[in-house]
Amino acid sequence: MSDTEPISTDGAPSNDNPYSQGVRAGDTLHVSGYGPVDPETGEAVDGDIGTQTDRVLENIAAVVDAAGGDGLADVVKVTVYLTDLEDYERVNEAYGERFGDEPPARVCVEVSRLPEDVRVEMDATAYLG
Template identity: 80%
Template sequence: MSTDPVVTDDAPRNDNPYSQGVRAGDTLYVSGYGPVDPETGEEVTGAIEEQTERVLDNVAAVVRAAGGDGLDDMVKVTVYLTDLDDYDRVNEAYGARFGDDPPARVCVEVSRLPGEVRVEMDAVAYLG
């Protein structure tokens, strides 16, 4: 099976040695995204809910660039938080975007994320 990198201007890009996403057959692996505005390259500051929204927008953009519908194609998400005290607020913003059939998920607290971001997510999507 071959793999294909996914590239889009609708999600943040950088010079680090990884793809925004990689499609392997009908499965898409989306790299980790923080709350960075793809147009400006700047981190979204403010409430954790706003940061969560931007992260989900970034992940969904990669899914769409691979031919998917966005968040509806997600089957697994990992959420990284720098402070588990943000868990309930992130959960509310996250849940509002997924509705009644959310993907499988893991949420962990980490000591630090790039820049000053408080939340990052990576994902697996099924595009079949």
């Protein structure tokens, strides 16, 4: 028997696609990829890449909170997907402001395109032990 639990929250965007916002497996939470989408409107937020990065991280934090965690404080790994590596430094600034002195492990890759033509998406892993 699998020890997994799908996580759902109104604090992060959802849609009709076949995936969970997050899946808890024991003390590990796998958070699906999120772009800079406002969960109330279902639309990408306006603003520069820093503003969009903040929205992405708020979405991830909401899923961690819904799983019983402590937002970004419990995140141990993030993958960042950018459609333009020219945004890398500004994303780093916004990301660093949110994670502080002890950021999680991270990968950043440039991709050709993201859903809804957003410029940034992230997925995450959190430890909830």
